[in-house]
Amino acid sequence: MGGMDVYPLKSVPVFKPRIWGGRRLAEVFGKELPPDQKIGESWEIADLPEGQSRIANGPLAGQTLGEVVRRHAEDITGVRDFPPQFPLLIKLLDAQEVLSVQVHPDPETCRRMGKGDPKTECWYIIQAEPGAVIYKGFKKGVTRERFARAIEDGTAADLLAAVAVRPGECHFIPAGTVHSLGAGLLIAEVQTPSDTTYRVFDWNRVDDSGRPRPLHIAEALESIHFDVTPDKLPVTTVGRLVDCEYFKVDKGPQTRRGELLLGRGCLRVLIFLTGGGTTLSRKAEPVPFQAGDCLLIPATFAGAAQFTQDTEYLTVTI
Numbered sequence: 001m002g003g004m005d006v007y008p009l010k011s012v013p014v015f016k017p018r019i020w021g022g023r024r025l026a027e028v029f030g031k032e033l034p035p036d037q038k039i040g041e042s043w044e045i046a047d048l049p050e051g052q053s054r055i056a057n058g059p060l061a062g063q064t065l066g067e068v069v070r071r072h073a074e075d076i077t078g079v080r081d082f083p084p085q086f087p088l089l090i091k092l093l094d095a096q097e098v099l100s101v102q103v104h105p106d107p108e109t110c111r112r113m114g115k116g117d118p119k120t121e122c123w124y125i126i127q128a129e130p131g132a133v134i135y136k137g138f139k140k141g142v143t144r145e146r147f148a149r150a151i152e153d154g155t156a157a158d159l160l161a162a163v164a165v166r167p168g169e170c171h172f173i174p175a176g177t178v179h180s181l182g183a184g185l186l187i188a189e190v191q192t193p194s195d196t197t198y199r200v201f202d203w204n205r206v207d208d209s210g211r212p213r214p215l216h217i218a219e220a221l222e223s224i225h226f227d228v229t230p231d232k233l234p235v236t237t238v239g240r241l242v243d244c245e246y247f248k249v250d251k252g253p254q255t256r257r258g259e260l261l262l263g264r265g266c267l268r269v270l271i272f273l274t275g276g277g278t279t280l281s282r283k284a285e286p287v288p289f290q291a292g293d294c295l296l297i298p299a300t301f302a303g304a305a306q307f308t309q310d311t312e313y314l315t316v317t318i
Contacts, residue, residue, distance in 0.1 A: 006075050006298040007284035008262075011053035011065060013092075016041035019207055022096035024186055028127070029092070029292025041093055044294040045269055047086035050195050057287060065296075077267045078299030087318055088247060090269060090294055091189040092126075095181040100213070101135065101156060101201040104194065105223040106175035113222060121191035122242045122249060123171045124314060126273055129184030134171060135160040136179045137228040144226050151217060156201040161230045170241035170249065172233055176225035188271050190316050192246050198223055241314070250315045260305040260313075262297050268317045270295045275311025280304050 015025075015033060018040025025031040025042050033039045043051045045065065053065040060068050065086055073082040104119035123134065135157075138147070142159045150156045160178065165171070165185070173179050178200070181187070200220035202213050236242070242249040252260065262268075262279070276290035281303030289295055289305070 005283040006072075006301045007058050007281070008279045008287045008301065008303075009058070009060065009065075009068070009296040009298070010056040010287060010289070010293060011045060011296070012056045014043035014046055014051040014053065015039045016043065016051070019205065019213070020095055020097040020099050020183075022094050024094040024096070024127075025092060025292070028186060030290070031292060038096070039094065041091050043089065043091050044271070045086070045088055045090040045296065046193075048089065048193055048195060058285065075300050076296075076298040078265065085193055087193060088269065088316065089191050089193045090271065090316065091191070092292065093123075093181065093185070093187045093189055095183060095185040095187070098183045098203060099181045100199040100203070100205075101160065101178060101180045102197050102199045103178045103220050103223045104175050104196055105198070105219075106225075109176070109223045110196075113219065116196040116219075117192075117194035118175050119192050119194035119196055120175045120244060120246055121173045121189055123173065123181070124188040124190075124241070124249070124271075124273075125165050125167050125169045125171070125185065126188060127186040128165050128167055131164075132184040133162045133164050133182040134180070134185070135162055135182065136171060136173060136233055137161050137177055137230050138226065140229055142226060144221060144224070147224070147226065148221060151200060154204070157203070163230050168237050170236045170251070172236075172242050172244070174228075174233075174244070176223060177228045177233070178220075178224050188273065188314060190242070190247060190249055190271075190314075200224075246318070248317045250317075252313045252315060258307050260307070262301060262303050262305060264300055264302050266317055267299045268297045268315055270297060270305065271314040271316065273312040273314065275307055275309045275313075277305055277307040277309070277311060280306055
């Protein structure tokens with residue numbers, strides 16, 4: 001790493017105000033949110049023009065994630081030909097109100113339309129108020145023509161499949177799936193690095209200035225996979241939660257005062273949902289972590305994460 005030992009990287013979150021957001025990221029994780037704003041998203045690991053993570057600790061503090069990975073690609077990733085853009089975007093989301101009904105395009109749709117970036121994601125439910133739901137896919141029998149008519153007459157939401165959710169569930173949302181987060185949810189989102197979102201319905205909501213937010217109906221209809229229903233998107237709760245071509249997500253066992261060995265070999269990101277602790281290594285300074293933190297563990301780092309209290313975490317690899 002330019003003559004320096006590798007070490008676990010913490011990042012400064014990028015906060016995104018959203019009409020549907022709130023203050024729960026401060027209440028649950030102690031995030032220092034900007035005052036008097038509804039914060040819906042905390043971008044924890046990001047390498048996009050719309051948001052760049054900056055390293056929060058150690059000799060690389062203050063530099064962006066993108067420039068650090070590009071400058072030290074082999075040390076951090078374990079490979080020389082790592083993609084020029086970091087291939088993950090990891091967020092914490094506070095949905096105090098329902099999100100817009102939306103879709104993200106798949107690679108073929110982006111090529112066909114000549115714009116946009118594909119986006120596949122998953123949602124891990126951290127907290128859910130009683131009765132909370134997500135919308136993923138359609139009820140059976142919905143066609144493009146039927147949905148287009150429903151958009152025109154204001155009944156689009158009636159065709160969506162509402163799915164009750166509980167903490168500990170992981171829901172995979174591949175590109176092309178029409179979807180929305182319901183109100184009362186706190187989630188961790190792992191996705192490909194894209195902010196391309198086509199809104200198709202926004203619950204007749206207006207922003208702070210009294211105007212409806214823009215919709216992208218033509219692009220959405222072109223992007224949606226109309227054959228996706230909830231039964232085709234299984235829900236996972238233990239072990240390997242997601243295994244797709246873009247990323248893998250594993251749920252670590254909740255442990256009390258244990259250690260997680262962090263051997264060399266692959267780049268990984270740890271998302272801490274509860275608890276806390278410190279990383280240990282012979283060659284690097286200890287790095288403390290707590291619930292709500294994400295640690296990027298370089299492929300050439302060798303050490304351990306020592307948990308000082310009950311800790312639940314997700315491991316993301318690519």
